Amino acid sequence: MRREVARLDKDNQEEVKEEIQDQAEIVEETEVDTLKNELNEMEDKFLRARAEIANMSNRFKNERELLVRYRSQDLGKKILPAMDNLERAMAIEVDDEQGASLKKGISMVHESLLHALKEEGIEEIPAVGEPFDPNLHQAVQTVPADEGVASDTIVEVLQKGYKLQDRVLRASMVVVAQ
Amino acid sequence: MRREVARLDKDNQEEVKEEIQDQAEIVEETEVDTLKNELNEMEDKFLRARAEIANMSNRFKNERELLVRYRSQDLGKKILPAMDNLERAMAIEVDDEQGASLKKGISMVHESLLHALKEEGIEEIPAVGEPFDPNLHQAVQTVPADEGVASDTIVEVLQKGYKLQDRVLRASMVVVAQ
Numbered sequence: 001m002r003r004e005v006a007r008l009d010k011d012n013q014e015e016v017k018e019e020i021q022d023q024a025e026i027v028e029e030t031e032v033d034t035l036k037n038e039l040n041e042m043e044d045k046f047l048r049a050r051a052e053i054a055n056m057s058n059r060f061k062n063e064r065e066l067l068v069r070y071r072s073q074d075l076g077k078k079i080l081p082a083m084d085n086l087e088r089a090m091a092i093e094v095d096d097e098q099g100a101s102l103k104k105g106i107s108m109v110h111e112s113l114l115h116a117l118k119e120e121g122i123e124e125i126p127a128v129g130e131p132f133d134p135n136l137h138q139a140v141q142t143v144p145a146d147e148g149v150a151s152d153t154i155v156e157v158l159q160k161g162y163k164l165q166d167r168v169l170r171a172s173m174v175v176v177a178q
Numbered sequence: 179m180r181r182e183v184a185r186l187d188k189d190n191q192e193e194v195k196e197e198i199q200d201q202a203e204i205v206e207e208t209e210v211d212t213l214k215n216e217l218n219e220m221e222d223k224f225l226r227a228r229a230e231i232a233n234m235s236n237r238f239k240n241e242r243e244l245l246v247r248y249r250s251q252d253l254g255k256k257i258l259p260a261m262d263n264l265e266r267a268m269a270i271e272v273d274d275e276q277g278a279s280l281k282k283g284i285s286m287v288h289e290s291l292l293h294a295l296k297e298e299g300i301e302e303i304p305a306v307g308e309p310f311d312p313n314l315h316q317a318v319q320t321v322p323a324d325e326g327v328a329s330d331t332i333v334e335v336l337q338k339g340y341k342l343q344d345r346v347l348r349a350s351m352v353v354v355a356q
Contacts (some may be wrong), residue, residue, distance in 0.1 A: 013194050020198050035213035042220040049227035053234065060238045064245065071249035078294035079257070082287045089283040094276055102280040105267040109260045109287070116256035 069165060072120040077169050079113065080162060086110040087160075117162070125161035127154045127172040136161060138171040145177035153177050247343060250298035255347050257291065258340055264288040265338075295340070303339035305332045305350040314339060316349040323355035331355050 089106045092099075117123070125136050132139060132152045140158060145151055154174045161172030267284045270277075295301070303314050310317060310330045318336060323329055332352045339350030 009190065013191060016191050017194055017198050020195055032209055032213060035210060035217060039213060039217045039220060042217060042224055046220055046224040046227055049224060049231060052231055053227060056231065056234050056238070060234075060241075063238075063242065067242065067245040067249070071245070072253040075250040075253045075257075075294060075298045078297060079253075079291065082290045082294070085283060085287045085290065089280060089287075092276075092280065092283075094280070096274065096276065098270075098272055098274065099276045099280060102267060102270065102272070102277060102284070105263060105270075106280070106284060106287075109263045109267070109284075112260045112263065113257065116253060116260070119256060120253045 069121075070167060072117075072122060073164050073167070073169065076117060076120060076122045076162070076164055079117065080170055083110070083113060083117075084159065086113070121165045122162055122169065125163050125168070125172050127157045127161065127174050130154050132174070132176045136163070136168060136171060137174045137176075139176045140173050141175040142178045143175055149177050151178055247299075248345060250295075250300060251342050251345070251347065254295060254298060254300045254340070254342055257295065258348055261288070261291060261295075262337065264291070299343045300340055300347065303341050303346070303350050305335045305339065305352050308332050310352070310354045314341070314346060314349060315352045315354075317354045318351050319353045320356045321353055327355050329356055 086106055086109060090103060090110060092103070094100050094103055127137060130137075130153070131150070132154055137154060138161075143155060145153065149155070153176070154172075155177045156175035157172055158175065159170075159173040162169045264284055264287060268281060268288060270281070272278050272281055305315060308315075308331070309328070310332055315332060316339075321333060323331065327333070331354070332350075333355045334353035335350055336353065337348075337351040340347045
């Protein structure tokens with residue numbers, strides 16, 4: 001009888017033990033699972049934030065480079081009519097010392113502006129003798145090509161064009177031989 | 179006897195139950211604590227990343243504004259000697275039509291450059307009649323103040339100064355009454 005009780009007792013203990021362990025495991029797993037999910041979500045948010053930081057950094061680096069590269073675009077463009085007028089004045093024939101002195105001054109101003117523009121990456125678009133390129137040149141007139149001159153060659157510039165680095169500020173107005 | 183066994187059995191069960199629960203709790207707490215710590219750390223990393231995004235965004239915004247605001251600084255500064263030369267040429271006296279025509283051209287170029295500079299936020303620093311300001315003016319000569327002229331008043335400009343928005347591109351070179 002005693003042994004039987006003990007036997008019952010042991011069986012009972014095992015049963016209770018299992019039951020409690022099961023319960024504890026359920027509780028544990030519920031909280032652990034919840035935490036694991038939250039951790040995964042948070043890690044995901046963190047990784048996305050880090051990716052955004054990298055993207056922002058690249059995007060701004062590119063934007064900054066463009067802003068610096070083309071910074072003189074607006075002022076440069078507005079200076080071009082002055083360059084045209086200076087060149088027109090330089091083409092005027094003079095026959096006295098006063099006129100020659102003024103023309104020398106004009107030439108100096110033109111030279112210094114050309115230098116300033118060049119330092120900022122603004123240069124005249126090559127035209128005369130070049131093949132016509134619709135990205136750089138605007139054809140306002142065509143003439144029959146002389147012998148030995150390839151078709152679509154620019155033979156005269158009516159208004160100089162300028163580019164800032166790879167960007168056209170103003171296309172050259174040209175006469176093209178065809 | 180049967181009751182006693184049952185009693186013992188019950189006590190024993192309680193004891194086993196408690197022991198198992200304790201163990202389960204220890205296991206549970208260890209994993210839960212670890213997860214909680216990891217979650218806290220990850221949340222901290224995420225919050226710091228988000229703060230960095232906000233900082234970067236503000237910093238870029240400010241930097242971009244400065245780049246745009248002062249974009250014409252370099253080219254503007256390089257144009258100033260041409261402005262001086264144009265003004266010098268405009269001061270030359272002429273006595274024939276040729277000279278007058280050239281001067282008119284020079285005056286037009288000067289006007290168009292002045293307009294271009296102004297549109298980019300570059301303007302002459304007021305000087306004559308203004309009180310001397312070492313942030314804007316450079317005194318190269320002093321003269322005794324005439325009667326009725328306040329001390330430290332600028333009476334003559336030897337070279338015009340220019341500013342881009344709030345930034346001095348070149349200080350005015352001035353004569354100050356003292």
